[in-house]
Amino acid sequence: MNVDVQQILKNGVVVTDAALERLLPSANTLPHSIHRAMRHSTFAGGKRLRPILAMEAAKMVAGREVPGADELGAALEMVHTYSLIHDDLPALDNDDLRRGMPTCHVAFGEAIAILAGDALQTLAFQTLSQIAAQPATLIDIIREFSFAIGTGVGMDTGLPSGMIGGQVMDIEGEGQKPTAELVERIHRAKTGALITTSIVCGGILGLGDLLAQPDSSATLAASPKDVIAALRSFGENAGLAFQIVDDILDVTQSSEQLGKTAGKDTASDKATWPAVYGLEQSEKDAASYIADAFAALEPYGQSAAPLKALAQYLVERKH
Amino acid sequence: MNVDVQQILKNGVVVTDAALERLLPSANTLPHSIHRAMRHSTFAGGKRLRPILAMEAAKMVAGREVPGADELGAALEMVHTYSLIHDDLPALDNDDLRRGMPTCHVAFGEAIAILAGDALQTLAFQTLSQIAAQPATLIDIIREFSFAIGTGVGMDTGLPSGMIGGQVMDIEGEGQKPTAELVERIHRAKTGALITTSIVCGGILGLGDLLAQPDSSATLAASPKDVIAALRSFGENAGLAFQIVDDILDVTQSSEQLGKTAGKDTASDKATWPAVYGLEQSEKDAASYIADAFAALEPYGQSAAPLKALAQYLVERKH
Numbered sequence: 001m002n003v004d005v006q007q008i009l010k011n012g013v014v015v016t017d018a019a020l021e022r023l024l025p026s027a028n029t030l031p032h033s034i035h036r037a038m039r040h041s042t043f044a045g046g047k048r049l050r051p052i053l054a055m056e057a058a059k060m061v062a063g064r065e066v067p068g069a070d071e072l073g074a075a076l077e078m079v080h081t082y083s084l085i086h087d088d089l090p091a092l093d094n095d096d097l098r099r100g101m102p103t104c105h106v107a108f109g110e111a112i113a114i115l116a117g118d119a120l121q122t123l124a125f126q127t128l129s130q131i132a133a134q135p136a137t138l139i140d141i142i143r144e145f146s147f148a149i150g151t152g153v154g155m156d157t158g159l160p161s162g163m164i165g166g167q168v169m170d171i172e173g174e175g176q177k178p179t180a181e182l183v184e185r186i187h188r189a190k191t192g193a194l195i196t197t198s199i200v201c202g203g204i205l206g207l208g209d210l211l212a213q214p215d216s217s218a219t220l221a222a223s224p225k226d227v228i229a230a231l232r233s234f235g236e237n238a239g240l241a242f243q244i245v246d247d248i249l250d251v252t253q254s255s256e257q258l259g260k261t262a263g264k265d266t267a268s269d270k271a272t273w274p275a276v277y278g279l280e281q282s283e284k285d286a287a288s289y290i291a292d293a294f295a296a297l298e299p300y301g302q303s304a305a306p307l308k309a310l311a312q313y314l315v316e317r318k319h
Numbered sequence: 320m321n322v323d324v325q326q327i328l329k330n331g332v333v334v335t336d337a338a339l340e341r342l343l344p345s346a347n348t349l350p351h352s353i354h355r356a357m358r359h360s361t362f363a364g365g366k367r368l369r370p371i372l373a374m375e376a377a378k379m380v381a382g383r384e385v386p387g388a389d390e391l392g393a394a395l396e397m398v399h400t401y402s403l404i405h406d407d408l409p410a411l412d413n414d415d416l417r418r419g420m421p422t423c424h425v426a427f428g429e430a431i432a433i434l435a436g437d438a439l440q441t442l443a444f445q446t447l448s449q450i451a452a453q454p455a456t457l458i459d460i461i462r463e464f465s466f467a468i469g470t471g472v473g474m475d476t477g478l479p480s481g482m483i484g485g486q487v488m489d490i491e492g493e494g495q496k497p498t499a500e501l502v503e504r505i506h507r508a509k510t511g512a513l514i515t516t517s518i519v520c521g522g523i524l525g526l527g528d529l530l531a532q533p534d535s536s537a538t539l540a541a542s543p544k545d546v547i548a549a550l551r552s553f554g555e556n557a558g559l560a561f562q563i564v565d566d567i568l569d570v571t572q573s574s575e576q577l578g579k580t581a582g583k584d585t586a587s588d589k590a591t592w593p594a595v596y597g598l599e600q601s602e603k604d605a606a607s608y609i610a611d612a613f614a615a616l617e618p619y620g621q622s623a624a625p626l627k628a629l630a631q632y633l634v635e636r637k638h
Contacts, residue, residue, distance in 0.1 A: 025470060030480075031487040034470055086437060091429035110410035111490055114433065118405060119470050119483045121437065125444045126465035135454035142461065146445035151344060151353055151438050161349075164438045168350040171430055 003309040012052035012073075017043070019051075019074040023127055037108040037116035038123075042081045045099045049314070050076040050194060054202035056306045057231055061206030061220070062213070063303065068131040072141070072205055075124040076198050079149050082120035083163060083194075085113055092171065121149075137208030141201045148197035152189060166190025170271065178271035186271050187243040188236065195242060196235030199307070203231040221300055230296045237293035238311040244286040245315050247272040248279060253319060286315050322628040331371035331392075336362070338370075338393040342446055356427040356435035357442075361400045364418045368633070369395040369513060373521035375625045376550055380525030380539070381532070382622065387450040391460070391524055394443040395517050398468050401439035402482060402513075404432055411490065440468075456527030460520045467516030471508060485509025489590065497590035505590050506562040507555065514561060515554030518626070522550040540619055549615050556612035557630040563605040564634050566591035567598060572638060605634050 020042055025035045051073025058066035088095040088103040089110065096106050105113035128142050152162025161169070166189025173182055207224050220227065250265045251274050265272045273282045293311050297304035339361055344354040370392025377385035407414040407422040408429065415425050424432035447461050471481025480488070485508025492501055526543050539546065569584045570593050584591045592601045612630050616623035 029470075031470070031484055031491060033491065034483065034487045082437075086433055089430075089433065091433060111408075112487065114405055114408065114410060115483050115487055118401075118436070118440065121440055122465055122469040122481075122483065125461060126469060129458055129462040129465060135458040139448055139454040139457050142444060143448040146441055146448060150441035150445060151348075151350070162441075164353065164434050164441065165350055168353045168431065168434055172350060172352065 003305045005309045005313045008056065008306060008310065009047070009052060009313070012055060013048045015055070015070050016048040016051040016073045016077060019070040020077060023071065023074050023078075023123065033108060033112050034116050034119060037104050037112045038081075038120055040101075040107055041085050041098075041104045041116065042078065042120070044101050046077065046080070048073070048077060049310075050080055050198040053195065053235075053307070053310060054198040054205075056310060057199045057202030058206035058209065060300060060303050060307055061203050061227055061231075062209040064209075064213075066202075066206050066209045068133055069202060069205055071127055071131050072201055073198075075127040075145075076194070076201070078120045078124040078127065079145075079163075080194060082117040082124070083149075083167070085117040085120070087167065089113060092167075131205070133205060133208045134212075137204060140204050144204065145197055145201055148193040148200075152193065161185065161189035161193070163190060163193050166193065173271045175269050178269075178275050180276050183271040183273060183276050184240070187240055187273070191243045191246070192236060192239035195239035196232060199231045199235035199238075200228060203228050221303075227300075230299065233296035234293045234307065234311070237289045237296065238314065241286045241289035241293065241311070242314045244273040244282055244289070245317065247274055248282050248286070249317075249319065251279060290315050322624045324628045324632045327375065327625060327629065328366070328371060328632070331374060332367045334374070334389050335367040335370040335392045335396060338389040339396060342390065342393050342397075342442065352427060352431050353435050353438060356423050356431045357400075357439055359420075359426055360404050360417075360423045360435065361396065361439070363420050365396065365399070367392070367396060368629075369399055369517040372514065372554075372626070372629060373517040373524075375629060376518045376521030377525035377528070379619060379622050379626060380522050380546055380550075381528040383528070383532075385521075385525050385528045387452055388521060388524055390446055390450050391520055392517075394446040394464075395513070395520070397439045397443040397446065398464075398482075399513060401436040401443070402468075402486070404436040404439070406486065408432060411486075450524070452524060452527045453531075456523060459523050463519055463523065464516050467512040467519075471512065480504065480508035480512070482509060482512050485512065492590045494588050497588075497594050499595050502590040502592060502595050503559070506559055506592070510562045510565070511555060511558035514558035515551060518550045518554035518557075519547060522547050540622075546619075549618065552615035553612045553626065553630070556608045556615065557633065560605045560608035560612065560630070561633045563592040563601055563608070564636070566593055567601050567605070568636075568638065570598060609634050 024039055024042060027036050027039055029035045054073045054076055055069040058069040084098065085104045087093050088098060089105055095103050097103065104116055125142065128138060128145065131138055148162050149164065150162040151165040166186050169182065169186045170190055173186065207227065210220060247265065273285065277285065290311055294308055297308060343358055343361060346355050346358055348354045373392045373395055374388040377388040403417065404423045406412050407417060408424055414422050416422065423435055444461065447457060447464065450457055467481050468483065469481040470484040485505050488505045489509055492505065526546065529539060566584065592604065596604065609630055613627055616627060
């Protein structure tokens with residue numbers, strides 16, 4: 001199977017944006033300010049990587065396009081957007097620009113930005129609860145998802161922490177010399193957990209769809225538990241590679257190329273991979289994690305080709 | 320049936336606090352700061368009214384103590400706490416004290432307070448997804464709950480807006496002369512929606528428990544749809560009466576009696592019931608909404624006595 005990554009990415013943006021357009025209250029819905037703020041940050045030109053990974057994971061498992069995967073993707077993007085809105089606030093990273101546009105609090109004020117982030121998190125869970133799938137499938141997804149985006153405590157999934165836990169470690173680590181252990185822990189939690197859960201939740205939705213298909217038993221290459229474990233391993237390794245590449249680009253690319261302030265990590269003494277290992281070793285490590293990600297999907301042959309191609313794209317990108 | 324409200328309130332605090340103690344990560348869990356901040360605000364002496372209403376609604380429907388109702392209550396209290404943490408932030412109400420204790424951002428800084436609120440919202444959904452009930456029951460609860468605590472758009476439940484929508488209207492209404500329409504809309508959304516959903520979600524959990532009991536058909540006085548509609552009407556009316564009384568107490572009681580700054584609503588030109596209708600009419604309106612709340616539960620006879628007694632307590636309280 002020849003995979004056209006550009007086509008997957010392009011199509012994924014169209015499908016995700018259509019779902020978000022449908023699910024987010026319109027700009028003319030009262031109260032106006034918060035709905036405009038939610039839309040401002042949601043439709044700011046995101047690449048929709050998490051939704052695309054979720055949709056492809058669902059497809060790998062179910063062997064077909066999975067109904068509702070676009071809504072799962074939209075929920076993931078809502079949480080990604082809420083985390084960026086809150087991360088950009090003056091009390092956190094204090095960023096004025098994102099993708100060349102004013103950040104939410106710059107455009108709408110801090111109060112509305114805080115509440116818009118809150119509302120996007122709520123809308124994500126509301127969206128998940130309304131996907132047309134079996135309740136048991138949706139509860140599995142909500143459980144997995146809520147662990148991944150919280151402080152992450154109590155997880156028995158191998159992830160050291162969740163998204164918010166990662167943000168806290170990142171804030172508290174600033175100004176200290178980053179250690180190898182801390183930088184890996186932060187990366188796995190702050191960006192890795194949401195990327196991993198995108199792929200795992202896609203897999204859970206795909207399993208639900210597969211079981212609803214007649215004669216589906218023959219098409220699954222492994223037990224449901226093994227499929228989810230393989231997707232989780234793929235996600236953890238690809239997510240870490242993704243963040244290492246992000247750190248590398250912050251050092252090597254200009255602000256114009258990135259669409260955000262370059263060199264900011266170094267300036268604020270952030271815990272980054274290059275700060276601990278240097279650029280050369282960071283590039284080797286990214287490649288090595290991608291190889292581990294590929295290995296996890298080995299048993300799934302050609303059906304895993306799109307996910308692998310996406311992971312390859314993530315580490316080769318220049319912005 | 321003679322209802323001992325004080326006993327219900329006392330027991331409700333014990334049961335809810337035990338569930339919260341179990342569900343919130345310990346103060347010694349890494350990263351420390353956020354878990355301590357979450358606990359600081361969660362265990363700040365709340366009366367646990369929403370959990371108590373949820374547990375009593377579940378009991379009214381199921382005819383017995385409902386397993387998991389304590390966890391539903393804990394989730395409601397997590398969201399109530401997150402909304403207070405964010406509401407107290409400098410960019411919103413800028414409150415330094417709550418129940419005589421430093422607010423979350425005063426004790427832990429703004430960044431951690433924002434993230435602690437975020438994490439409490441996440442933990443609420445995680446908690447709901449893990450209650451030991453049928454997945455279909457949990458999905459019904461999560462759907463209802465997420466509508467109530469969001470901006471509330473798209474609800475077909477008769478509620479004009481959700482909790483966050485109410486907060487936005489409240490912020491944007493400050494400094495303007497409040498109208499009767501606006502104050503009712505804000506109250507129904509900002510406090511009414513969470514109180515109503517506490518009672519409705521309790522009812523949904525109770526229905527799930529009832530259906531799991533052998534020979535349960537004889538014990539339900541009406542169709543499941545009618546029971547939920549009655550509880551919703553009770554909640555909407557009692558919630559509005561509760562907020563009107565809150566407004567009255569802000570005018571008539573001292574800061575010491577309230578444990579928070581009295582007269583603050585008037586000072587900041589907040590949309591309150593007395594500001595629109597005066598104190599005397601406000602008292603009459605509170606009594607009238609309580610009468611409507613009682614009427615909604617009329618068909619349920621003695622099994623509704625605890626909920627009615629709680630509503631009566633809510634309007635007779637002095638702080």
